[in-house]
Amino acid sequence: xxxxxxxxxxxxxxxxxxxxxxxxxxxxxxxxxxxxxxxxxxxxxxxxxxxxxxxxxxxxxxxxxxxxxxxxxxxxxxxxxxxxxxxxxxxxxxxxxxxxxxxxxxxxxxxxxxxxxxxxxxxxxxxxxxxxxxxxxxxxxxxxxxxxxxxxxxxxxxxxxxxxxxxxxxxxxxxxxxxxxxxxxxxxxxxxxxxxxxxxxxxxxxxxxxxxxxxxxxxxxxxxxxxxxxxxxxxxxxxxxxxxxxxxxxxxxxxxxxxxxxxxxxxxxxxxxxxxxxxxxxxxxxxxxxxxxxxxxxxxxxxxxxxxxxxxxxxxxxxxxxxxxxxxxxxxxxxxxxxxxxxxxxxxxxxxxxxxxxxxxxxxxxxxxxxxxxxxxxxxxxxxxxxxxxxxxxxxxxxxxxxxxxxxxxxxxxxxxxxxxxxxxxxxxxxxxxxxxxxxxxxxxxxxxxxxxxxxxxxxxxxxxxxxxxxxxxxxxxxxxxxxxxxxxxx
Ligand code: BES
Ligand code: MN
Ligand code: ZN
Numbered sequence: 001x002x003x004x005x006x007x008x009x010x011x012x013x014x015x016x017x018x019x020x021x022x023x024x025x026x027x028x029x030x031x032x033x034x035x036x037x038x039x040x041x042x043x044x045x046x047x048x049x050x051x052x053x054x055x056x057x058x059x060x061x062x063x064x065x066x067x068x069x070x071x072x073x074x075x076x077x078x079x080x081x082x083x084x085x086x087x088x089x090x091x092x093x094x095x096x097x098x099x100x101x102x103x104x105x106x107x108x109x110x111x112x113x114x115x116x117x118x119x120x121x122x123x124x125x126x127x128x129x130x131x132x133x134x135x136x137x138x139x140x141x142x143x144x145x146x147x148x149x150x151x152x153x154x155x156x157x158x159x160x161x162x163x164x165x166x167x168x169x170x171x172x173x174x175x176x177x178x179x180x181x182x183x184x185x186x187x188x189x190x191x192x193x194x195x196x197x198x199x200x201x202x203x204x205x206x207x208x209x210x211x212x213x214x215x216x217x218x219x220x221x222x223x224x225x226x227x228x229x230x231x232x233x234x235x236x237x238x239x240x241x242x243x244x245x246x247x248x249x250x251x252x253x254x255x256x257x258x259x260x261x262x263x264x265x266x267x268x269x270x271x272x273x274x275x276x277x278x279x280x281x282x283x284x285x286x287x288x289x290x291x292x293x294x295x296x297x298x299x300x301x302x303x304x305x306x307x308x309x310x311x312x313x314x315x316x317x318x319x320x321x322x323x324x325x326x327x328x329x330x331x332x333x334x335x336x337x338x339x340x341x342x343x344x345x346x347x348x349x350x351x352x353x354x355x356x357x358x359x360x361x362x363x364x365x366x367x368x369x370x371x372x373x374x375x376x377x378x379x380x381x382x383x384x385x386x387x388x389x390x391x392x393x394x395x396x397x398x399x400x401x402x403x404x405x406x407x408x409x410x411x412x413x414x415x416x417x418x419x420x421x422x423x424x425x426x427x428x429x430x431x432x433x434x435x436x437x438x439x440x441x442x443x444x445x446x447x448x449x450x451x452x453x454x455x456x457x458x459x460x461x462x463x464x465x466x467x468x469x470x471x472x473x474x475x476x477x478x479x480x481x482x483x484x485x486x487x488x489x490x491x
Contacts, residue, residue, distance in 0.1 A: 026110035082113035116167035123171025173300035178474030181293030185472030189265035194313035208299035225352035232314035234322025239314035255306035261369035262288030262313030269342030286463030338426035374437030385458035404478030
């Protein structure tokens with residue numbers, strides 16, 4: 001898709017030359033200064049009862065009188081917020097899909113959100129609407145005809161045009177990151193293996209100038225990652241520990257480290273999961289996919305920052321070699337762990353990655369994981385669970401989620417939640433009771449993250465959708481990218 005910013009007089013939309021002119025209107029009244037021809041058509045449609053200035057309402061008019069464009073798509077957004085703009089854009093794109101429209105021009109009128117963020121969401125909503133998974137589905141629908149989308153900005157407002165261009169560029173970078181994350185997550189477990197994730201990272205490193213190292217079992221053994229190794233040992237699919245580095249600031253500047261859970265299939269191991277819906281556990285590398293996508297976005301935006309990405313990737317499978325309930329393993333940190341449930345494997349691979357992160361003397365570490373079913377129960381698919389050892393870091397992640405329309409919600413880390421992780425046979429157990437399951441998982445991780453500012457995102461509810469729209473969402477690439485950009489010094 002080709003995205004552009006087009007300057008125009010908003011009182012002369014009738015002259016816009018496109019297959020479809022899309023006018024998105026916020027608020028309950030037609031905006032002052034709206035093109036007279038468009039306003040007359042809208043007023044008439046409202047009078048006829050065919051259109052209303054209420055969120056979600058759309059109307060497509062063919063060969064609208066007095067307009068150069070052969071189609072006019074009116075879309076009401078309701079509130080003047082960024083979130084309402086995204087929903088309205090989604091409704092507008094649904095109107096354009098599957099039609100003879102090859103190029104469309106979109107005007108967003110009456111919004112209070114910044115032009116920059118509106119332009120970003122303009123790109124993201126469009127890319128989302130037109131993403132089609134194809135890799136293992138030759139019968140997937142042909143690509144949409146729509147090839148060119150222009151965002152119209154007021155010709156008289158030079159600052160708006162500049163902001164729109166910046167927002168468009170940021171949207172393209174984040175959009176590319178989201179697409180990479182979705183594509184990796186959607187590919188089935190027999191395609192998206194740990195080896196594949198390593199290869200994808202290497203390819204990104206080559207195309208975008210990242211330093212990449214992919215460690216195999218031997219190297220991981222040498223590092224002493226006994227906890228990570230214990231999860232991988234039940235599978236014939238070789239593990240990978242993937243390191244990618246983006247350098248945009250002086251080498252002396254402490255990096256931000258992102259850590260992703262890369263379980264490419266979670267059967268539960270010996271504590272086997274029930275069969276129904278088990279296929280969705282191919283998405284258990286959603287954390288890894290999102291940190292990889294974020295690296296792509298960052299490598300395109302090129303901020304003055306240093307960022308390190310770590311992915312621990314393996315399968316969690318039952319076999320004669322698999323780790324058993326009751327087994328005790330020694331993590332890279334030296335702490336021993338009693339495995340009381342082999343299905344609580346995510347924390348077992350993340351804890352060694354968190355210890356590995358220490359060597360970078362990081363400014364902060366954020367791990368991202370489809371960690372617990374309990375988080376899905378707590379927050380559903382709207383907000384990711386966010387835990388932080390530091391209020392400032394929590395505030396920055398919260399603000400980034402809101403700005404990116406990829407929201408999270410802070411969860412508690414009171415020490416009482418750690419009680420249940422006590423073990424008679426090791427320093428710590430990998431599970432506590434059922435209550436507060438997302439929190440006790442975070443408490444487990446916190447034991448391995450004491451050397452730096454740390455946050456954890458439990459994305460079990462937000463990384464993918466089930467049902468008819470089954471597929472990866474690319475979340476939280478938007479949140480993470482906005483967060484990293486907020487950490488640029490002197491910004
Ligand atoms: N990958 C799952 C978490 C998950 C479950 C994500 C459902 C999305 C939907 C994780 O490895 C897991 O199995 N967690 C267990 C932990 C339990 C054994 C303490 C869970 O949540 O049931
Ligand atoms: Mn599991
Ligand atoms: Zn898992």
